[in-house]
Amino acid sequence: MLKSLPLFITACALVAAQPSSISQKYSEPAQKLIAAALADQEGLARLQYLCDRIGNRVTGSASLERAIQWGAAEMKKAGFENVRTPPVMVPNWIRGKEFATLVAPIEKPLGMLGLGMSVGTPAAGIRAEVVIASSFEELTAMGRGKVAGKIVLFNPKWQGYGGTVMYRTGGASKAAELGAVAALVRSMTGVSLHTPHTGTLVYEENLPKIPAAAITLEDTAMIQRLADAGTPVTVLLKMEAHQGADVESHNVMGDIRGSEKPDEVVVLGGHIDSWDIGQGANDDGSGIMATMQAVALIKNLGLKPRRTIRVVFWVSEENGGAGGRAYAAMLGASMKNHVAAIEMDGGAEKPLGFGFGSGGEGRRRRPAGATPAAPAAAATSSAAFNRVVEIGKLLAGIEGGAISPGGGGSDIAPLLAGGVPGLGVRTVAAHYNDWHHTESDTFDKIVPREFQLNVASLAVMSYVLADMPERLSEMK
Ligand SMILES: [Zn+2]
Numbered sequence: 423m424l425k426s427l428p429l430f431i432t433a434c435a436l437v438a439a440q441p442s443s444i445s446q447k448y449s450e451p452a453q454k455l456i457a458a459a460l461a462d463q464e465g466l467a468r469l470q471y472l473c474d475r476i477g478n479r480v481t482g483s484a485s486l487e488r489a490i491q492w493g494a495a496e497m498k499k500a501g502f503e504n505v506r507t508p509p510v511m512v513p514n515w516i517r518g519k520e521f522a523t524l525v526a527p528i529e530k531p532l533g534m535l536g537l538g539m540s541v542g543t544p545a546a547g548i549r550a551e552v553v554i555a556s557s558f559e560e561l562t563a564m565g566r567g568k569v570a571g572k573i574v575l576f577n578p579k580w581q582g583y584g585g586t587v588m589y590r591t592g593g594a595s596k597a598a599e600l601g602a603v604a605a606l607v608r609s610m611t612g613v614s615l616h617t618p619h620t621g622t623l624v625y626e627e628n629l630p631k632i633p634a635a636a637i638t639l640e641d642t643a644m645i646q647r648l649a650d651a652g653t654p655v656t657v658l659l660k661m662e663a664h665q666g667a668d669v670e671s672h673n674v675m676g677d678i679r680g681s682e683k684p685d686e687v688v689v690l691g692g693h694i695d696s697w698d699i700g701q702g703a704n705d706d707g708s709g710i711m712a713t714m715q716a717v718a719l720i721k722n723l724g725l726k727p728r729r730t731i732r733v734v735f736w737v738s739e740e741n742g743g744a745g746g747r748a749y750a751a752m753l754g755a756s757m758k759n760h761v762a763a764i765e766m767d768g769g770a771e772k773p774l775g776f777g778f779g780s781g782g783e784g785r786r787r788r789p790a791g792a793t794p795a796a797p798a799a800a801a802t803s804s805a806a807f808n809r810v811v812e813i814g815k816l817l818a819g820i821e822g823g824a825i826s827p828g829g830g831g832s833d834i835a836p837l838l839a840g841g842v843p844g845l846g847v848r849t850v851a852a853h854y855n856d857w858h859h860t861e862s863d864t865f866d867k868i869v870p871r872e873f874q875l876n877v878a879s880l881a882v883m884s885y886v887l888a889d890m891p892e893r894l895s896e897m898k
Pocket of ligand 1: 693705706739767768
């Protein structure tokens with residue numbers, strides 16, 4: 423053993439002397455970026471402005487267009503180049519007035535929010551008996567005889583957002599297929615203080631479009647108890663929701679230009695639209711403001727990455743993803759020059775790291791912190807994965823650099839589908855779903871230190887990806 427010690431020491435010295443390790447090479451700029459992010463107040467101030475002075479930002483609204491103009495102006499003020507707002511056609515869904523009331527066995531207003539993109543009810547509303555389904559299988563088993571003319575309430579067991587959201591997105595059409603006149607769904611959350619959660623539904627073609635709304639967990643539980651006791655439950659649902667013609671809106675984008683390879687791009691961002699309630703603070707004001715601030719800090723510190731870093735505020739993520747698709751279409755063949763895409767769309771709680779992958783597994787949004795369903799697709803090699811892990815080590819000091827397979831987000835899904843390596847911010851997600859798509863997604867839920875940690879991890883990851891000699895896609 424003693425004999426081999428000199429050899430061992432020599433080997434250690436060789437390893438230590440190798441300057442090629444990414445985590446060694448970028449240690450100094452990473453420390454500077456982290457320190458700057460943790461001292462930064464500007465990103466938070468912008469997010470507060472967006473929340474309190476502009477407000478929620480559903481597509482088709484004047485406030486969304488104000489946010490877009492303001493966002494572009496802020497990018498210019500921050501020194502971004504090539505700031506532009508390319509047009510995107512987006513849906514123009516209008517909620518209008520709405521309510522749901524239990525009318526039998528007792529009269530009681532229900533905590534509800536109509537689902538995004540839902541049709542409305544007739545002016546007099548829809549009054550019908552409620553039938554409950556805990557799954558699509560149970561609904562199918564009930565058959566037309568028990569469902570036709572009724573309001574179906576979907577009360578599935580909560581299996582996390584990704585495991586339950588299909589009842590919100592697809593429940594209305596499944597109920598309509600059996601003749602239901604409206605659909606209700608328990609809110610997509612595990613925790614409720616009588617808080618209804620909206621979110622989009624998607625109607626299947628060739629089936630009647632029936633109105634649909636989410637109700638609170640508390641009201642769902644009460645209706646379930648009544649039904650379990652064999653008591654007929656009747657609900658009056660009234661919704662003015664309707665769809666206007668699509669309108670022109672915009673993505674917002676700005677660059678810091680690469681010093682050596684300006685045509686190669688690392689893109690990062692989130693979505694600028696929200697639902698028409700709350701402030702869209704976590705979803706996804708935090709994502710657009712944190713990504714913008716991460717890149718502003720890179721610029722402020724005088725770091726000049728080899729490649730261009732671009733921030734994009736995608737539009738219409740909540741109701742169809744037109745912004746993400748338009749961005750990918752705008753790139754066309756030049757998408758191959760996108761070396762990485764990073765999305766933050768899971769709120770600004772304490773970041774744990776990034777999911778990393780490619781090949782489109784990010785097509786459907788997963789909630790932040792959820793276990794990734796798919797391993798890294800073939801398009802990203804294990805060498806590329808190991809490189810991202812190595813970059814993550816630069817974030818060890820803030821415990822924000824854990825890398826897991828399965829990256830992405832719905833705005834960058836079209837890029838991932840085109841082979842661009844994708845990363846999605848992962849957080850502890852302790853409360854994200856409690857606030858998601860509710861009146862409670864407001865600025866007070868943003869913990870300043872946690873927002874700053876997100877800025878830090880985004881700054882380090884995007885800077886190193888834009889500056890390191892190799893592209894992830896070339897690493898075999
Ligand atoms: Zn979102």
